[in-house]
Amino acid sequence: MNIQAIRGATTCLKNSSESIESAVQELIHELIKRNKLEPSQIISVIFSVTNDLDACFPAAIARKQPGWGKVALLDCQQMFVQGDLANCIRILAHVQLAKDQVLKHPYLGKASMLRPDRSS
DSSP states (O other): OEEEEEEEEEEOSSSSHHHHHHHHHHHHHHHHHHHTOOGGGEEEEEEEEOTTOOSSOHHHHHTTSTTOTTOEEEEEEOOOOTTOOSSEEEEEEEEEEOTTOOOOOOBOGGGGGTOTTTOO
């Protein structure tokens, strides 16, 4: 097995617990699906949010995922840069993958413009 870092991001419609929860669940789902991950392969996930999102903690949402009891989770606020994408949630996941496995970084919603080379 090989330890790799997977990046990703999404946006949510508004600063509400429901909107953030929906966006985080979709982002986690795509991270797992695209990379064919089992919870035991996920070492840690760092969530960063833009300063306009403060209704809830993304890590608290991720912690509810089946099998994620041993995953180290951390929330932090993204550095403010004028003109940055609003309502954005970014992830940095450290995972164990097979040496030949190709990483697939999920960039969803308006966040797809952050990395058009990695968006699908």
